Amino acid sequence: MIEVDNLFYRYPSGVEALRGVSLEIRRGEFLAIMGKNGAGKTTLVKHFNGLLKPTSGSVKVDGVDTRELSVAELSRKVGMVFQNPDHQLFCETVEEEISFALKNFGFDEETIEKRVEWALHLLDLERYRKSSPLVLSGGERKRVALASVLAWDPEVLILDEPTIGQDQRQKEILRQFILQLNAQGKTVVMVTHDVEFVAECNPRVVLMSDGRIIADGAAKTVLTDFKTLREASIIPPQITQLFSSIAKYGFPQDVIDLWEAKSILHDVLLGGKVR
Amino acid sequence: MPIIEARNLTYTYPGSSSPSLRDVSFKVERGEFVLLTGPSGCGKTTLCRCLNGLIPHFYGGTLSGELIVSGLKITEHPIHELALHVGLVFQNPENQIFALSVEKDVAFGLENIGMDREEMRRRVEWALEVTGIKDLRDRAPHELSGGQQQRVAIAGVLAMRPEILVLDEPTSFLDPLGAVRILEMIKKLNEEGLTIILIEHRLDLVSRYVDHVMIMNEGSIVLDGRPRELFQSSYPELLGVGLPKVTKLFNMLRNDGLNFKDVPLTPEEASRLVEEALHDRGR
Amino acid sequence: MSFLEGFRFRGSDSLMHRLDPRVKFVYVCVIFVIAVVYTDFLVQVLLFILQFPAVYLGKVYRQWMKSMRGAVFLAVFILVSILLSQYFYYGYNLLLSDFEYALAMSMRFIVLVASFSIFFLTTSPDYLGLALEQSGVPYQFCFAFVTAVRFVPVLADEAQRIIDAQRSRGMELEKGSFLKRVRNYIPILIPLIVNAVKRSLELAESMESRAWGSSKKRSSYYTLKLRRGDYALAAISIAALSISLYVKYLVMQGLIRIPMVLPLILRT
Numbered sequence: 001m002i003e004v005d006n007l008f009y010r011y012p013s014g015v016e017a018l019r020g021v022s023l024e025i026r027r028g029e030f031l032a033i034m035g036k037n038g039a040g041k042t043t044l045v046k047h048f049n050g051l052l053k054p055t056s057g058s059v060k061v062d063g064v065d066t067r068e069l070s071v072a073e074l075s076r077k078v079g080m081v082f083q084n085p086d087h088q089l090f091c092e093t094v095e096e097e098i099s100f101a102l103k104n105f106g107f108d109e110e111t112i113e114k115r116v117e118w119a120l121h122l123l124d125l126e127r128y129r130k131s132s133p134l135v136l137s138g139g140e141r142k143r144v145a146l147a148s149v150l151a152w153d154p155e156v157l158i159l160d161e162p163t164i165g166q167d168q169r170q171k172e173i174l175r176q177f178i179l180q181l182n183a184q185g186k187t188v189v190m191v192t193h194d195v196e197f198v199a200e201c202n203p204r205v206v207l208m209s210d211g212r213i214i215a216d217g218a219a220k221t222v223l224t225d226f227k228t229l230r231e232a233s234i235i236p237p238q239i240t241q242l243f244s245s246i247a248k249y250g251f252p253q254d255v256i257d258l259w260e261a262k263s264i265l266h267d268v269l270l271g272g273k274v275r
Numbered sequence: 276m277p278i279i280e281a282r283n284l285t286y287t288y289p290g291s292s293s294p295s296l297r298d299v300s301f302k303v304e305r306g307e308f309v310l311l312t313g314p315s316g317c318g319k320t321t322l323c324r325c326l327n328g329l330i331p332h333f334y335g336g337t338l339s340g341e342l343i344v345s346g347l348k349i350t351e352h353p354i355h356e357l358a359l360h361v362g363l364v365f366q367n368p369e370n371q372i373f374a375l376s377v378e379k380d381v382a383f384g385l386e387n388i389g390m391d392r393e394e395m396r397r398r399v400e401w402a403l404e405v406t407g408i409k410d411l412r413d414r415a416p417h418e419l420s421g422g423q424q425q426r427v428a429i430a431g432v433l434a435m436r437p438e439i440l441v442l443d444e445p446t447s448f449l450d451p452l453g454a455v456r457i458l459e460m461i462k463k464l465n466e467e468g469l470t471i472i473l474i475e476h477r478l479d480l481v482s483r484y485v486d487h488v489m490i491m492n493e494g495s496i497v498l499d500g501r502p503r504e505l506f507q508s509s510y511p512e513l514l515g516v517g518l519p520k521v522t523k524l525f526n527m528l529r530n531d532g533l534n535f536k537d538v539p540l541t542p543e544e545a546s547r548l549v550e551e552a553l554h555d556r557g558r
Numbered sequence: 559m560s561f562l563e564g565f566r567f568r569g570s571d572s573l574m575h576r577l578d579p580r581v582k583f584v585y586v587c588v589i590f591v592i593a594v595v596y597t598d599f600l601v602q603v604l605l606f607i608l609q610f611p612a613v614y615l616g617k618v619y620r621q622w623m624k625s626m627r628g629a630v631f632l633a634v635f636i637l638v639s640i641l642l643s644q645y646f647y648y649g650y651n652l653l654l655s656d657f658e659y660a661l662a663m664s665m666r667f668i669v670l671v672a673s674f675s676i677f678f679l680t681t682s683p684d685y686l687g688l689a690l691e692q693s694g695v696p697y698q699f700c701f702a703f704v705t706a707v708r709f710v711p712v713l714a715d716e717a718q719r720i721i722d723a724q725r726s727r728g729m730e731l732e733k734g735s736f737l738k739r740v741r742n743y744i745p746i747l748i749p750l751i752v753n754a755v756k757r758s759l760e761l762a763e764s765m766e767s768r769a770w771g772s773s774k775k776r777s778s779y780y781t782l783k784l785r786r787g788d789y790a791l792a793a794i795s796i797a798a799l800s801i802s803l804y805v806k807y808l809v810m811q812g813l814i815r816i817p818m819v820l821p822l823i824l825r826t
Binding site: 324327329332333353354355356358359362363365367369370371372373374375376378379382383384385386387388389390391392395396399415416417428431432435 | 684711767770778779
Binding site: 196233237 | 313314315316420421444447448449450451452453455476479512515516517519520521523524527528531532533541542543545546549550552553556
């Protein structure tokens with residue numbers, strides 16, 4: 001679906017943000033790109049919808065080089081939800097806000113109405129249909145932004161730091177929502193530094209540091225590799241840290257999930273299972 | 276006498292139909308490190324704005340009940356007077372830095388109160404030292420990273436030498452490593468006697484530092500006590516507060532019948548409890 | 559616009575940078591007065607040449623050239639429009655002196671841009687704000703000025719992010735009729751303005767929390783002190799102004815004549 005081949009990117013200011021990144025994202029995958037601020041995560045995903053074009057190397061979406069397509073053309077397939085919803089909200093009503101992109105992409109009136117209806121329902125925003133997006137709370141504005149992207153049903157959904165400022169309940173709802181979208185066949189790419197959230201989602205994890213990918217694999221593998229995590233300035237999940245400290249008692253070293261941890265400890269401490 | 280005391284504090288924003296704070300009462304002792312948390316919209320941000328008088332003086336609205344900070348009733352003193360006792364640090368460091376150089380910005384508050392230059396220089400030096408940004412003094416704020424900017428914001432507030440430091444989600448815009456560095460710095464300040472009120476969602480990062488937790492929901496304080504006491508129940512989770520994973524893990528194990536000597540807040544504490552449990556079983 | 563880059567402060571440790579902004583401002587005003595008082599091409603050219611030492615002393619040659627390129631572009635417009643108006647006004651008949659006059663006017667424009675460019679390139683907005691403060695401008699205005707400058711790069715970044723966000727929703731800035739392209743700025747301007755208002759609210763909260771308005775007598779962490787270089791530049795400027803005004807007086811009395819440049823060039 002998305003092929004990145006030896007991508008280099010240098011900002012006009014001279015900063016080299018990406019230094020030889022190669023990555024393949026298959027249709028329907030769920031991927032988390034992690035790394036500290038400045039590692040190049042956002043720079044990388046901005047190549048997926050053409051906002052940035054490679055300095056050298058190539059990025060292909062569905063086999064077509066992104067340099068041959070405009071941002072609007074690429075966005076039709078690759079929808080990006082930005083970190084700050086306030087960078088996009090400008091319409092008088094939530095309804096208009098959701099239809100904005102649909103109008104830009106040339107959908108007809110009837111389809112627009114249906115899609116808006118669908119998006120409002122999907123994100124529980126029906127009661128705000130005629131409200132101004134600016135008077136809604138922070139969490140509600142994030143939902144409007146998400147709804148406005150889902151409305152045009154892109155095949156790929158990119159979420160840039162979706163958990164910032166969210167409380168636990170909101171994160172849980174988001175997690176289930178993402179898993180549902182992925183189950184329906186959408187390719188989901190999440191840029192984040194929230195390691196606990198990623199551990200809960202259990203996607204494929206790509207670690208970036210200093211403009212390069214330093215790890216790429218299942219969450220269980222990557223998030224338990226302390227050495228690489230340290231290179232990327234990521235703190236391992238608490239469960240993984242715990243199991244690492246009790247490794248000498250024979251506990252497995254690839255645990256990131258809370259319930260798996262509970263069941264293992266339960267068996268050992270209550271059930272008397274010898275390790 | 277507690278350094279902060281609230282009695283039946285109720286507040287409604289101007290133009291709002293329902294109160295954002297309902298009958299809030301609590302006490303904070305000098306030198307405590309307090310965590311104020313709760314689901315989005317619970318009123319914690321509103322409460323922290325009361326602590327330095329932004330509510331009611333800047334925001335207006337209707338405030339009833341009492342809030343006494345450092346011996347001063349907030350309704351009876353202007354913000355600029357309360358600012359000498361309570362420093363408030365906000366979420367976005369970018370919007371707390373005004374000047375074009377770090378040093379000048381840290382001096383901003385001191386210039387406002389008309390301090391003489393010699394004394395200002397001493398205070399600014401101290402603030403830069405304590406926040407570890409002495410080498411950034413001539414830099415322009417726009418060139419700094421989020422973590423560095425947040426330190427500058429904190430330095431600017433510390434220069435006023437308040438007894439209380441209130442921080443409203445100061446790590447929001449920082450990555451976990453940046454967050455830990457800031458929190459470690461705040462903990463050190465607390466150990467030197469500064470009373471800290473921290474508003475945070477990310478309990479996994481902050482629980483290890485705090486000794487007093489207040490959880491709010493829908494404008495009221497619903498839980499108030501020591502972290503280990505409060506976090507051993509599932510009530511915080513039901514309210515929408517995310518406990519540290521290890522704490523949650525041990526709560527679940529406790530529900531299954533296992534007994535532990537303590538409630539862990541960090542992986543280190545948790546591993547010690549596991550070791551003790553294994554040794555006990557071994558006997 | 560790279561033309562504007564010629565007016566953006568670039569930090570450096572040059573001689574020009576270290577001079578007091580008030581003195582530099584006097585220098586710019588003196589250039590302004592002389593350029594306006596004289597309508598002779600020769601004088602304007604001399605004034606322009608006099609900028610070069612300042613540019614080199616300020617180490618801002620590359621940035622200065624950016625504003626100069628833009629200035630020359632505009633100066634050509636000025637030249638052509640003056641010539642055209644003279645052509646029609648004097649009955650389709652142009653003398654050498656008319657050309658000389660048109661060149662002088664365009665050159666005057668270039669001189670003014672040049673001196674202002676040097677001023678802004680070598681004066682930190684911080685020091686400019688301080689200079690305003692010490693010159694008696696009420697603190698609120700100085701503060702508003704410095705804060706505005708401080709946030710220019712922040713707002714520029716934000717504008718770029720907003721443009722990115724809207725482009726990702728299919729908005730195409732380059733296509734469409736002129737009217738459509740103008741309308742395309744609404745999705746950019748509204749978030750920008752709304753966020754600017756929100757930002758100023760946060761700034762106000764922060765200011766209040768740092769005792770804004772506490773004392774009527776606000777003190778200042780830094781203070782501008784005049785040094786030798788400042789006195790030197792001030793003296794030079796005043797001397798130059800006096801001499802120029804005196805020479806102009808003599809010219810008006812008919813005692814001195816300033817030669818035209820074009821005849822000299824044409825003769826060679």
